[in-house]
Amino acid sequence: MRVGFVNTSGRQNEKPFRIDPLGALYLLTILERDFGDRLELDYTDLRGVAEDSAIYHVPERDVYLHYITTPEIAEIQRNVARIRRSYPKALHLAGGPHANIFPEESLKTFDAICIGEGEKILPQMIRDILDKKLQKTYRETGAINLDEYPYPLRKYLPKSAIVDTGMLTRKHEALLGTSLLVSRGCPFNCHFCSNQYKGPTRVRAPRLITEEIEYLKREYGVQALLFKDDQAIHVNKELSRSVLEAIGKTGMLWRGQSRANGIHPDSVRLAKESGCVEIAVAIESVSPKALKIMNKNIDLAKAKDYFKVLRQNDIEIKLLLILGLPGEPKDIAQQTIDFIEETQPSNVSLSILCPIPGSAIWNDPAKFGMKIDTSVPFEKYMFAFGRFDGEEKAPHFFEYEKVTPFGEGMSMDEIVANHEKVQAYLRDRKINF
Known part of the structure; x- marks a missing residue:
């Protein structure tokens, strides 16, 4: 068949x-x-x-x-x-x-x-x-054991579709790279995200992580890795150690993502020793109120301390941000720019809030003072993840009520204007991703 x-x-x-x-x-x-x-x-x-x-x-x-x-x-x-x-x-x-x-x-x-x-x-x-x-x-209602399954063979694609340059930072952009996943699931439950459908966090055995990377080196000449996992450096110190040591055995350079709080400095040091050159940190907002409403339980002061630890270990920082969250102040654009000026990330990925199906804000928008515009085609929702070009205008996915459970709601026009202001700032400094 x-x-x-x-x-x-x-x-x-x-x-x-x-x-x-x-x-x-x-x-x-x-x-x-x-x-x-x-x-x-x-x-x-x-x-x-x-x-x-x-x-x-x-x-x-x-x-x-x-x-x-x-x-x-x-x-x-x-x-x-x-x-x-x-x-x-x-x-x-x-x-x-x-x-x-x-x-x-x-x-x-x-x-x-x-x-x-x-x-x-x-x-x-x-x-x-x-x-x-x-x-x-x-x-299937249960969570599978990743160690019972083989790593994905890339033979179904030509080599040109597997490896590419530019996977890492500008300093290492000439290296041939590819992406991989060594875990599944997310332990957190942010209200703008639908990660709960991935199930609980599971990580493959260190031996299997090393085997897959060695396969990519041997068969495809891979020199650099982009980890697509929700966490490349884990909050759990022992779990993080086992993953990072498995990567370190391969001598590869890599980048990935981590939580903004709770990462032990020893894990950062080990990440650097294992070849890490950049970590994407999902701050999402510089507004403590918005973070609390979205169940994004991070402390911005501790996040800044984490940035210092990353820099001390010569690891570049990519900042992940969302504008349009409930509870944002009117001057969120300027506050965001000020935060970027203070923390000096190498790259910033800026999104606009999108009510992703399956997320808490999609399931119960009234709880957040939102009215979702169901006339917007789902294809437009891709704006939350990618752009056709840097000047693309954000669709009006939703509107806030004039008075929300968290105070006065901004209009979508105001949110889009904030997004464009910060995007222009990022483009001027060539740190937009």
């Missing part, structure tokens, strides 16, 4: 090949392990392909697999419709955040969906297809 994954164009990203399809590669690797030559497996990579030309790149398969996110669902639906016209007998299976949050809607497009983590469910779906008893909905 011929089974193929199909992705999307990634058109919202200036460099879509920086977003590696690790989840799809993971699942294809598991199917290869479980079914061997009973399946003919491949991956149709549509990154960088114009949508109206996508169908010319899709080979005929018996089963197509799709990973669906809410901002990409419209493009995926159009792709599925085109594939059905060309190959009407094929089945289409889907999983991912959108299937978890909107299962009934998803079943209007796909023959079957997977709710929960797919490592156990997808092989069962394939077995049921072979036995001609495919169900509509498959559900």
